[in-house]
Amino acid sequence: MSLPLLSQSRGIGNLVSRIGTIISRFGLTSGKFEKLLRKFNVITRNLDCVPTFPITAKVLQRNPKLIRKLSKNGVEFAIHGYIHIDHKALSFEEQVTHYKKAISVFQACQVPYTGFRAPFLRTNEDTARALSRLYFTYDSSRAVNWHVVHRAGHSETALAEYERLVEFYQAQSAEEITVLPRLNNGIVEIPVCIPDDEAMVERLGIKDIREMRKIWGDILQKTYSRGELFTIQLHPERINECQPALANVIHRAKIYQPPVWIATLREISAWWREKAEFTFDIQEQGTGGFNVHANCSDRAAILVKNGNVYAPAKEWSSGYQLVTDRDFRLESPLRPVVGVAPETCEEAMDFLKSDGFIVEKSERPEKYGIYLENLARFEEKDKRIVLERIDHANVTLLRYWRWPYGTRMALTVTGDIDSITLFDFVFRIYENWRQKRHNLDH
Ligand SMILES: [Zn+2]
Numbered sequence: 001m002s003l004p005l006l007s008q009s010r011g012i013g014n015l016v017s018r019i020g021t022i023i024s025r026f027g028l029t030s031g032k033f034e035k036l037l038r039k040f041n042v043i044t045r046n047l048d049c050v051p052t053f054p055i056t057a058k059v060l061q062r063n064p065k066l067i068r069k070l071s072k073n074g075v076e077f078a079i080h081g082y083i084h085i086d087h088k089a090l091s092f093e094e095q096v097t098h099y100k101k102a103i104s105v106f107q108a109c110q111v112p113y114t115g116f117r118a119p120f121l122r123t124n125e126d127t128a129r130a131l132s133r134l135y136f137t138y139d140s141s142r143a144v145n146w147h148v149v150h151r152a153g154h155s156e157t158a159l160a161e162y163e164r165l166v167e168f169y170q171a172q173s174a175e176e177i178t179v180l181p182r183l184n185n186g187i188v189e190i191p192v193c194i195p196d197d198e199a200m201v202e203r204l205g206i207k208d209i210r211e212m213r214k215i216w217g218d219i220l221q222k223t224y225s226r227g228e229l230f231t232i233q234l235h236p237e238r239i240n241e242c243q244p245a246l247a248n249v250i251h252r253a254k255i256y257q258p259p260v261w262i263a264t265l266r267e268i269s270a271w272w273r274e275k276a277e278f279t280f281d282i283q284e285q286g287t288g289g290f291n292v293h294a295n296c297s298d299r300a301a302i303l304v305k306n307g308n309v310y311a312p313a314k315e316w317s318s319g320y321q322l323v324t325d326r327d328f329r330l331e332s333p334l335r336p337v338v339g340v341a342p343e344t345c346e347e348a349m350d351f352l353k354s355d356g357f358i359v360e361k362s363e364r365p366e367k368y369g370i371y372l373e374n375l376a377r378f379e380e381k382d383k384r385i386v387l388e389r390i391d392h393a394n395v396t397l398l399r400y401w402r403w404p405y406g407t408r409m410a411l412t413v414t415g416d417i418d419s420i421t422l423f424d425f426v427f428r429i430y431e432n433w434r435q436k437r438h439n440l441d442h
Helices: 003-009 012-025 031-046 057-062 064-072 092-108 127-133 156-168 197-203 209-226 236-255 265-276 346-354 382-392 422-441
Strands: 052-055 076-079 138-145 182-184 187-194 229-233 260-262 279-284 289-295 302-305 308-310 313-315 320-323 327-331 335-340 359-361 368-372 397-400 409-414
Touching: 012 031, 012 422, 031 064, 031 236, 052 057, 052 409, 057 064, 057 092, 057 422, 064 076, 076 092, 076 265, 092 127, 127 138, 127 187, 138 265, 156 197, 182 265, 187 229, 187 265, 197 209, 197 236, 209 229, 209 236, 209 409, 229 236, 236 260, 236 409, 265 409, 279 335, 289 397, 335 346, 335 397, 346 359, 346 382, 368 382
Parallel strands: 052 076, 138 187, 229 409, 260 409, 335 359, 335 368
Antiparallel strands: 182 187, 279 289, 289 327, 302 320, 302 397, 308 327, 313 320
C-alpha cells in the first residue's frame, strides 16, 4: 500500500471511498484482519503453497500472538522495516539502526525471519550492504513491471494512477531485463512483479475477476516461456478480491511440464546461494569428446543441448536434455561452454556463471561454438541480449539450469502486512508525516 500517493493523486470522492474500504478491512481490534489472514492461509494451503508475509516490526510488536501462531504453523515471515517509512531516504547508518531495532522486535516476539522487503519497495544503494551487515539473506524489494494491462479498457485517470505507482516503486520493465534473483553484497535480491493486487484493485480499479485472472495468467505464461521467476504480491487485506486470480494462476502453474517450482522467498534465496557454488570439471578426451564431472547438490539440474551424452538423460525443454548422472561423457566437436573475449568485465562473467554456464576467457574463438565479444561493459539490460544470443546458437552446450528438481520456472506468493488494526493504520500515517517533516527540516 503506498499511502503517500493517496492524498496527492486522488479526488475527495475517491478518498472517502478509500477510507470506507480501509474501515471494512481493519477494525479496532485484530479480529477483522485475523479472519483475512486465516482465509489467506486456508486458500494457499489448499493450493499446496506457503506464503511469505513481510511484516513491519512495530505492527508485529502490537500483535505478537497472532503472528507467532501463524509462524508456528509454518507461514514464513520477513522484516518489512521497523516502521513503515520510505527507506530510500535513509542513510546507511540509519538503515542499520532501523534493521537492528526490527530484529530485536522479531527476536522478542519469537518470530523467525531471514529476509527483508522495503516499505513501498523503495531502497537505495546502501540497502544491500546494511542488510548484509546484519546477516539478512534476501531482500525482495526490486519491482519489475510486466506490460500485460489492456490499456484500452481503462480510463486515462486510472492509467495515470497505475503509471505513478510504477514510477514510485522504481519498477524496471520486464521486457528489458531478466526477472531473476541476483546476488548483491551477499544479499539475494528477489524481484517483485507488478501489476500486484494493489495496482489492479486500487490503481486500475479492476473489479472483473476475469481481467485479474488474465493479467496474472499472462505474467505466468511469459515467465514460463523465459524460465524466470513470478513473485505474486497479494496483500492479505485484498484476499477476497484477488482469490480467484491467485487460485487460477496456481492451478495453471501445476499443469505445466516441465513443472513450476512453487517456493517461499527463503527457499528461493537458499537455492540461489546453493546454486552459486556449483561447478563443472571438463576434460577433453581425444577429438570431439569431453569427460564431465559436476560438483553440485542432488537437486541441481544439468542440461545439455545438441550433444550426445553417455549417461541417462531425458528430453527437457527448449532443445535441452536433462542429465541425471554427475559423471558422464559428452560428445562435442567444440568446447561445450561459453567463450568470451579477454577484455570481458567481471559483471558479465559473474552473470553468465550465475546462470549456470561454464565461461572461459580466450583469444581463440575457433574453439567455441558460442564466443562473445564487446562485453568490456555490462549493464542490467545486456543480460537479456546475451541470453538470447546463447539461446539461438545451434551448438553443443553444457550448463546448470537456474531452478532445482528439473523445474522450468519458479513462483512465489507474498504479501506485506503493513497494518493489522486501525491503530496501526493511523500510526503509519503519523510516522510518514514525521519522516516528511524530518526531511524538510534537514
Ligand atoms: Zn508495505
